[in-house]
Ligand SMILES: Cc1ncc(C[n+]2csc(CCOP(=O)(O)OP(=O)(O)O)c2C)c(N)n1
Ligand code: SF4
């Protein structure tokens with residue numbers, strides 16, 4: 001018996017490999033399993049190597065899985081490219097219309113497209129493949145049939161026909177698997193679970209968290225992998241006083257967000273690296289003029305156009321310091337879809353509370369991941385609103401050495417929200433003492449963000465401290481290392497700037513803090529070193545997430561290398 | 568120094584055209600407030616960066632809200648602001664560099680959205696604040712700090728550009744005609760849609776065009792500016808195009824798109840009404856994902 005089934009559908013863009021993995025995950029989730037998906041594809045609509053992976057487990061999952069139990073290969077290239085990741089005893093299901101394999105002792109050739117066409121249901125080839133995989137892994141087919149019935153019963157005339165056609169396709173695939181005699185280690189039945197669970201994608205969770213916190217307005221410009229948020233908001237943020245707009249560039253989205261935030265509304269945009277670069281000056285304006293707003297940066301790979309559809313964690317420095325001049329933008333970086341929901345809500349609340357810009361820093365692998373999570377408790381989300389001026393301080397909007405009441409346009413306290421250095425009423429000034437006072441005021445406001453939390457388990461001498469989307473793989477590695485008796489502690493927070501004070505104290509006291517992160521520079525560890533933490537990165541910059549096994553062996557190597565451990 | 572803020576240290580040079588624009592805007596805002604019986608705080612001035620943008624700090628009398636943001640981005644700021652607060656009156660003030668060079672990319676989108684705002688462009692044909700470099704509206708062959716051989720690029724004709732970008736309401740004025748300018752701005756604010764009042768506002772320090780605009784009859788110099796003939800039909804697109812083509816600058820209302828103007832925020836409101844779109848509670852959106 002196994003508690004895990006990892007299936008990769010590999011082929012070309014446009015062949016539905018990502019959709020195949022997601023459908024398989026959704027079906028398994030419906031059957032009571034825990035699921036998690038990962039996909040990677042080139043930045044084009046058709047062609048190029050693409051794959052989608054579904055992990056199906058009787059236990060909660062943290063990563064898409066290091067090795068494959070099943071590789072579904074749509075063409076020769078997909079087979080060659082991915083076969084090294086098939087675990088011993090794994091099975092290949094290949095598209096025998098496209099290519100043949102010499103050794104079929106652990107391989108099943110299925111002309112799934114042809115079978116689907118001949119059955120008069122050309123769209124069902126993915127379901128045929130799912131049927132075969134499920135049969136080989138011992139997944140209860142009736143649960144999948146129930147999923148099909150639910151998914152395609154949409155109250156339309158042809159529903160019944162589609163449902164029965166798809167169930168037939170599922171059985172057709174299963175038949176082929178039985179005929180082949182190929183079997184995987186059988187997947188454990190799902191554990192009974194009485195909690196309500198949902199299957200959600202990272203970007204949906206982020207959007208809903210922000211809406212739950214009372215978001216009024218969203219303005220953005222399409223860019224992978226952040227477009228999904230703009231589209232989701234256009235579809236779902238639709239109330240009478242809500243505004244969603246497509247800007248004509250990221251320069252326009254950030255500037256319009258400043259206008260929207262100034263107007264008194266709770267506002268957000270989404271972007272990725274290239275857009276974040278263009279937003280630098282506008283984010284500075286929000287910092288300077290003290291305008292609440294949230295920018296969700298869904299990280300992709302590389303500078304310039306880089307790797308638009310791959311995952312990386314290389315925008316951290318830019319997120320904290322997106323523009324010129326002295327600023328330190330609060331950054332919340334969720335580690336999974338569940339955290340993304342609460343992180344987005346917190347980002348909106350933080351922006352309102354300290355009256356300035358906040359960055360929600362996610363990444364392609366989290367935004368696009370579908371995962372089952374416990375139903376988020378919306379009642380845990382508070383809706384903070386900026387302190388609003390009642391007019392008693394007149395137009396002295398920038399009076400005092402920290403957060404002060406915000407005059408809402410149309411009401412009392414007309415002032416100038418100014419991106420130039422300014423006095424209390426927002427008029428431009430160059431006086432040294434005012435620049436000193438105002439600079440200190442802007443940084444002092446960050447102190448109000450003192451409700452951040454962190455995880456702390458195990459010893460504190462040597463610490464594993466991942467951030468963002470590397471949390472899952474790092475957690476899985478840490479759990480295994482613990483079980484193997486390795487003496488290393490676990491610390492984690494999604495509040496990467498400012499860091500929780502108590503966490504920082506723990507990190508400073510450690511002899512070595514190992515930071516797994518998907519970038520070349522070792523961005524987070526660099527920041528930590530400036531904070532007097534002996535931090536060292538474990539880096540990877542392939543455009544893909546960490547594998548647990550790689551992390552484990554790297555942690556062991558680094559712990560053994562005395563040169564890195566502070567005396 | 569401003570009346571409202573004695574320590575504010577910005578000053579325009581003597582004779583700067585921007586003085587007239589400031590007074591005209593004060594008059595327009597005051598008149599609007601009286602007519603609508605609402606406070607000036609229901610208006611906001613969104614200012615660009617340049618000598619011109621400092622106008623927002625120099626307003627006297629009852630104060631509107633203001634944003635003095637970053638160079639070239641008045642229009643996007645106005646887009647986010649007005650879209651979320653259709654109840655507010657939004658006035659943009661911007662220089663020729665701010666609006667027509669670094670910020671030019673934003674004009675088309677706002678015109679197509681028919682964003683209900685009024686833009687006052689203070690055109691002095693020069694970058695004033697950065698001390699005299701060429702702007703898109705600096706004349707061909709004029710020597711400036713960055714055009715030692717005389718300007719080699721052709722001059723932009725903003726009124727033609729506005730027409731080309733589909734701006735539905737275009738007026739042209741001079742800072743020296745304060746009363747008429749105030750009325751032009753007030754009328755533009757009353758127009759439910761995207762309106763531009765393009766103002767010749769000379770820079771006495773780096774590009775003094777007062778004499779050129781006025782001409783000199785004795786010397787036989789034809790004035791650059793000319794009044795729009797009474798019989799001009801402002802809704803006639805071809806007539807408006809003819810008016811703005813050529814070297815000379817027509818003064819008055821140039822174009823007002825025929826038919827009813829439905830501003831951007833109203834288009835959205837109507838679309839929501841038509842589709843009966845309502846905000847689903849987060850709980851319901853989450854529940855739809857239940858396994
Ligand atoms: C991004 C950016 N680039 C350049 C500048 C420098 N700058 C300030 S004002 C200005 C030009 C102003 O010209 P204009 O808009 O015509 O205003 P004027 O001073 O003539 O009224 C420039 C280039 C800046 N502030 N920001
Ligand atoms: S430099 Fe020119 S535009 Fe600027 S204040 Fe002086 S006269 Fe006016």
Ligand SMILES: [Mg+2]
Pocket residue numbers: 617662663664689690691692693694695702
């Ligand atoms: Mg100028």
